[in-house]
Amino acid sequence: xxxxxxxPARHSGTRTSEDGRHxxxxxxxxxxxxxxxxxxxxxxxxxxxxxxxxxxxGVHRGYEGLIDGRVSFLxxxxxxxxxxxxxxxxxxxxxERFRTVEGRRAAIKQLQAxxxxxxxxxxxxxxxxxADALSREGGIxxxxxxxxIDNDLSGSDYTLGFDTAVNTALEAIDRIRDTAASHQxxxxxxxxxxxxxxxxxxxxxxxxxTEVLVPERPTDIDELQHRIHQAFAIGKQYCLVVVAEGxxxxxxxxxxxxxxxxxxxxxxxxxxxGHVQRGGPPSMRDRILAARLGDAAVSALLDGDDRVMVGExxxxxxxxxxxxxxxxxxxxxxxxxxxxxxxxx
Ligand code: ATP
Numbered sequence: 001x002x003x004x005x006x007x008p009a010r011h012s013g014t015r016t017s018e019d020g021r022h023x024x025x026x027x028x029x030x031x032x033x034x035x036x037x038x039x040x041x042x043x044x045x046x047x048x049x050x051x052x053x054x055x056x057x058g059v060h061r062g063y064e065g066l067i068d069g070r071v072s073f074l075x076x077x078x079x080x081x082x083x084x085x086x087x088x089x090x091x092x093x094x095x096e097r098f099r100t101v102e103g104r105r106a107a108i109k110q111l112q113a114x115x116x117x118x119x120x121x122x123x124x125x126x127x128x129x130x131a132d133a134l135s136r137e138g139g140i141x142x143x144x145x146x147x148x149i150d151n152d153l154s155g156s157d158y159t160l161g162f163d164t165a166v167n168t169a170l171e172a173i174d175r176i177r178d179t180a181a182s183h184q185x186x187x188x189x190x191x192x193x194x195x196x197x198x199x200x201x202x203x204x205x206x207x208x209x210t211e212v213l214v215p216e217r218p219t220d221i222d223e224l225q226h227r228i229h230q231a232f233a234i235g236k237q238y239c240l241v242v243v244a245e246g247x248x249x250x251x252x253x254x255x256x257x258x259x260x261x262x263x264x265x266x267x268x269x270x271x272x273x274g275h276v277q278r279g280g281p282p283s284m285r286d287r288i289l290a291a292r293l294g295d296a297a298v299s300a301l302l303d304g305d306d307r308v309m310v311g312e313x314x315x316x317x318x319x320x321x322x323x324x325x326x327x328x329x330x331x332x333x334x335x336x337x338x339x340x341x342x343x344x345x
Contacts, residue, residue: 022053023302027116028074029059029066030088031095031123031130034278035147035161037286038088041122043079044294045145050076052302057114061091062123063098063130066107071114083287086164086279092123098130101137108138117141118301122160124148128309128326135307135322143300144309144322145293149278151198154328155320156311160293163285165192165277166202172273173207173240180238186228186268188259190252192277193244197332199277200244201340209240210344216332219249221258228259228266234345292317 028045030038046056060070082089097103111119118141121131131142146153149165169191180187189209191199197214204212210231213219224241231239241259243252250258256270282290289312296310296317309325311318 023117024053025055025057025115026118026120026298026301027057027059027071027111027114028090028120028122029062030090030092030147031062031121031127032092033124033148034086034088034092035149035159036086036164036278036280037160037282037290038090038092038122038147039079039082039085040282040287040290041145041147041160041294042074042088042090043083044291045120045298046074046079047076048295048298052298054298054302057116058090059119062093062095062127063103063107064093064095065091066110067095067097067103069110069113071110071116084281086281088122094126095130104130104134104137107134108140111138111140118143120145120297120301122147124150124159125153125326128153128322132307132322132326141301141304141306142322143297143305144325145297146309146311146325149199150193150196152196152330153309153311153325154330155309155313155318155325156293156330157313158285158289160286160290161278161282162198163289164280164283165199166206167283168277168280169199169203169242169273170207172271172276173203173209173242176271177207177238177240180240180269183267184232184237186239186241186259186266188241188243188252188256188268188270190243190245190270190272190274192273194246195329196246197244198330200242200247201332201336204240204242205336205340205343207240207242208343209242209340210236211239211241212337212340213241213243213247213249213255214332214337215244215246215248217337219247219255221249221255224249224255225259232266
């Protein structure tokens, strides 16, 4: 088995496998919510490993499939034609069984039966908690790749799927602006983000929204009403309020209802974007990120690293202890919220 230390706090270099033995067989799985770019990431892992003489096995349906032994060999050719597709060819799942020691024990047995020496997990914080436990309990080396549209993991400026999700939300906001302007309306647009305001904030700035409501900042409905009123008073033809689904004031319908109570003359509509933000072809940025991180994840396993997440910070590839990645939330920076407020005038 590969060494099981967590590696240095954060580094961008490589180190030699502790026993100097060449890893021959690794596995990859996608877990939690799907994100555009997961397929590109699987392809990058398979081809990067293939180029270095390492066999890759795909685990179908995340940890749930791992427990059931749903593992199959992935050749370089088997990942043809998936780069541009949303979703994940391996499927994903939320697995209650994997949360238990017994479930993880069954998963470890499957990995051992298939002679898998290292596992690459593409997913979010929950998936990394599971991977961490798997490695500690089973001695299997794990490397995480940040695959979630939420962009809430520390250890990478951006997570796979985030850029695509923001672009999808942005396209919808652009279209809504056309109709909002024609009717002098306020629109409340709900985007994904239960605990993270990244999609809301970035799509609001890029879409020229009037207001953004994010879980990271308490919402004052009276203040919001006042600002919407002011927006029309200073001559705005429309008002776009982007609401992260996890905002403390509630979703877009609730915010619109509460706001509308004090603005009886306000014509308003609500749009919830929902799962369209998860689908569709990955953007160029997500494809490049998938290529770099897939290759970096294979390198990390070959270097003998364990319980690290590969990420990109300031365009440099870095490895962060998995525990740090899942336990430290990557919040939206206050300066971006301030920028949003300054430009919405
Ligand atoms: P997303 O950010 O898109 O929701 P995620 O990886 O955070 O992705 P979760 O549903 O939280 O998605 O986690 C995926 C799976 O990881 C869970 O279904 C479960 O099997 C496993 N998992 C989550 N938390 C733990 C934990 N504390 N211990 C063991 N396994 C866990």
